[in-house]
Amino acid sequence: MVKRLRDMPEVEARHLERIECPTYGDTPLLAGKPLNECRVAIISTAGLHRRGDRPFRPGDGSYRVIAGETPGSELVMSHISVNFDRTGFQQDLNVAFPIDRLRELVADGTVGSMSAVHYSFMGAFPPAAAELHAQHLAGLLKGDKVDAVLLVPV
């Protein structure tokens, strides 16, 4: 079981330690609606997109659009990193992009509703390259009446 970097195989820990992390001033947390009234969108950083969409490239801070009804068989992953497992995703889309789980939580009333559209970035982006895209995305999310976002990394 992986706990902290010190518990990981040395070579993997060293790789992760070398990744530069941006720092930010604290962002005040917004008080949202109760979960059972929330419209939720998933934003993945797994580099997911529909087969045939423009694949991600190094330094790419843009996002791809994944309509809620996109069949799982249409989704592929073009994340540039080779340092995470892809076999889980090959076996089950939801282990990286839990769209069916969110759908179930909506069906049983735990979550209010699911957005019409979800999004994916490719997590190895330089944060500055993604900031403007994220600001634009916030407008799209509001247009879809999204109340909260679930961020899912790989």
Add this chain to the structure above:
Amino acid sequence: MGALGHFLEREGIPTTGISLVREHTEKVRPPRALWVTFELGRPLGIPGDAPFQRRVVKAALDLLARTDGPLIADYPEHVDEAADFTGWACPINLAPTQVDSLEAEIDRLATWYDRAVADQGRTTVGVSGLDMIAAGRLVAEALEGALPPAQSLKEAIDDLKAYYLEAASAFPHPGSSKTRKTWFWDETRLARSLLALQPKLAASEDPQHKILANLTLIPATERHRLTAI
């Protein structure tokens, strides 16, 4: 990932998220994070285990009720290491000496790949738009010195790796994902080709080839093999 939490929350959208590397999240300090101890690439923990995944999603979403952040909550469930299958072996001999070309190896896996797609009802192959023989040809030509653009090569290689590992999941004794990855790097001609390609890409004057060689071709855990070839 955590950066997106800052960006969106500042634009008026409440966010919550999963954290796979606690040390990174402690630095980035996104508004809300559920730290999980799962393998990188598996933020929901266990493929095919819907109740488990649902508990993780619910725990992350429950953090939305909190405004006392930035906060990192520790998820209480863990995933045991998958069992290793001692003596596990590929049912068809794909050792590099047994197939005389990458194309032959790709061809020999086709039956297993087709079975995997039938079992799963989907495939993750298909980023490059190439069929697998053509993708293999691109790798073979690169090895002979005709380096294609880095992006085309990367997409072809990612598709080939997905094809190999999906095919291996349909073997009669598929082992664990860990043993299949070991099989890929230990036994396949494709893996040997990638290891042989790395120094050629590193020596290219094209900076994109260098990025591919140094960062996005060989996983950190397999780079020790570069000195062995």
